[in-house]
Amino acid sequence: DKxxxxxxxxxxxxxxxxxEGGGFTVVYRSQPVMKTLSPRWAGxxxxxxxxxxxxxxxxxxxxxxxxxRSGSHDFIGSCTTTLRDICPERGGQVFSxxxxxxxxxxxxxxxxxxxxxxxxxxxATSIHSFVDFINGGCQINLVCAIDFTASNxxxxxxxxxxxxxxxxxxxxxxx
Numbered sequence: 001d002k003x004x005x006x007x008x009x010x011x012x013x014x015x016x017x018x019x020e021g022g023g024f025t026v027v028y029r030s031q032p033v034m035k036t037l038s039p040r041w042a043g044x045x046x047x048x049x050x051x052x053x054x055x056x057x058x059x060x061x062x063x064x065x066x067x068x069r070s071g072s073h074d075f076i077g078s079c080t081t082t083l084r085d086i087c088p089e090r091g092g093q094v095f096s097x098x099x100x101x102x103x104x105x106x107x108x109x110x111x112x113x114x115x116x117x118x119x120x121x122x123x124a125t126s127i128h129s130f131v132d133f134i135n136g137g138c139q140i141n142l143v144c145a146i147d148f149t150a151s152n153x154x155x156x157x158x159x160x161x162x163x164x165x166x167x168x169x170x171x172x173x174x175x
């Protein structure tokens with residue numbers, strides 16, 4: 001929808017995840033794309049834990065707003081889906097959704113949508129933890145040593161185990 005005076009919007013997109021008790025919490029907000037009706041937002045990385053609490057079937061709400069410098073942004077429309085639906089690596093087949101503004105839908109009989117949101121690239125990348133490597137069979141050999149230098153004497157004295165004599169090539173312990 002055209003929201004600004006001269007017919008161009010400055011759209012931003014917000015992603016919110018559904019909460020257990022109802023309602024949504026915003027987990028991502030884009031920068032505005034200035035003066036366009038066909039925005040292409042910059043790509044971003046977000047963990048599945050932050051995005052949907054690790055639940056690929058949790059509802060995600062995508063809301064598009066017309067950004068205003070004053071901070072009172074104008075609502076364009078929203079849609080709801082899940083991460084599983086939009087992620088091809090998890091079998092997702094949804095690549096475009098209608099943005100619906102319920103207020104506009106009530107006012108206009110021929111209203112279809114306020115635009116579409118297209119998911120051009122949605123990619124899931126596994127980031128393995130240390131425990132994942134251990135569970136996968138990775139073996140680690142670890143050798144630790146503690147150097148009690150103070151108990152071996154002062155290193156500048158010839159009686160110390162750490163004394164490095166510039167005139168002798170071998171260490172005292174090797175003799």
